[in-house]
Amino acid sequence: MGALKFALLTGLTGLAALSVGAAGAQEGYGLGTPATDEQIAGWHIDVLPDGNGLPPGSGTVMQGKQVYQAQCLSCHGADLKGVAFWPALVGGQDSLATDKPKKTVGSYWPYATTLYDYIHRAMPFTAPQSLTDDEVYSVTAYVLHMNGILDENASLDAKSLPKVKMPNRDGFYVDDRPDTQNARCMTDCLKKDQK
Numbered sequence: 674m675g676a677l678k679f680a681l682l683t684g685l686t687g688l689a690a691l692s693v694g695a696a697g698a699q700e701g702y703g704l705g706t707p708a709t710d711e712q713i714a715g716w717h718i719d720v721l722p723d724g725n726g727l728p729p730g731s732g733t734v735m736q737g738k739q740v741y742q743a744q745c746l747s748c749h750g751a752d753l754k755g756v757a758f759w760p761a762l763v764g765g766q767d768s769l770a771t772d773k774p775k776k777t778v779g780s781y782w783p784y785a786t787t788l789y790d791y792i793h794r795a796m797p798f799t800a801p802q803s804l805t806d807d808e809v810y811s812v813t814a815y816v817l818h819m820n821g822i823l824d825e826n827a828s829l830d831a832k833s834l835p836k837v838k839m840p841n842r843d844g845f846y847v848d849d850r851p852d853t854q855n856a857r858c859m860t861d862c863l864k865k866d867q868k
Contacts, residue, residue: 718802720790724835727789730806731830734823737815739810741807744797751821759798763819769844783845785837789813810834 682707699859720726741749755761759789778788793809795801804812810829817823822837829837 683868684798690829716796719794720786721833722824724785724786724831726832727786727834728806728829730810731828732811732814733811733828734806734811734814734818734825736807737811737813737818740804740812741815744804744808745812748798753816766840767800769841777820778816779822780841781841781844782839783842784835785813785817785822785839792816 718726732853740752742751748756749762750756750759753762754764760777761775762778765777765780768775768780782788789809792812794804795804796812798802812853813834814823814827817829817837818825818827820840822839823829
């Protein structure tokens, strides 16, 4: 088969697949069921940089030290400098502009709220989402303290955490591309698109 015939056949097959796919998408496939509000709530656990999504609760640096020693020490070490291939959580200040930047919570992260978000959704590695909200606030406070961002008597909650200014906050820029300015659609999106 010549290259031109192959290209033509491939193009026609692709168009046919697209038209079948478009028709099927409008009709639906009859698979699955709509997610319940309870299911969506279980997945909707994100915390935004401005603190939107932070739950009630609070924690202190000293409480965080206890939780860290019980839940985090085996991977991140007693000094928070990482163990084996597990990442360091401290250090790296003034290293970002060097040939070997060390990206840690204290040197790289722009928002303390996203530290809460990450710990809440992914830690400890062996049992993600097993920490209580108070334990996550506490570990967040401890990690920030060990990076010299909070003093040892500090406590965090949904009001104080968004106010923590991270050392590298100004090292990031706002993504102002047009597609990032689109409003999110969270309900009846297909109906709105079809109008």
